[in-house]
């Protein structure tokens with residue numbers, strides 16, 4: 001259903017700001033998309049009038065509820081599982097003490113002073129390796 005917009009040949013019955021009575025007003029000018037100028041038939045005062053008195057919804061559409069960013073699998077649990085799975089293959093004797101300026105390749109075993117035994121699972125960047133520790137994955141600096 002479309003609401004007919006007022007045009008200059010129309011009249012509107014509205015409360016006049018001049019004589020303060022509900023009067024017939026002739027539309028005398030179109031001001032913009034939504035507003036027209038109307039003139040009171042009684043006192044000839046001119047006022048602006050909304051030509052499409054569409055009731056705008058006061059309530060804004062509720063923003064989509066942000067679902068809590070919860071991944072299906074707890075990454076920590078997955079890392080723990082990975083650790084349990086890989087741990088038997090880790091030979092502590094082959095682990096090298098972790099040093100920030102050390103160079104590590106994928107699957108290298110290292111021994112971190114704080115996190116303990118770790119397995120390089122990914123070279124994450126030119127100077128970063130992702131290491132799986134018992135406590136989870138960590139990004140470590142390397143050479």
Ligand SMILES: [Zn+2]
Pocket residue numbers: 016017018019020021023040041042043044045
């Ligand atoms: Zn009037």
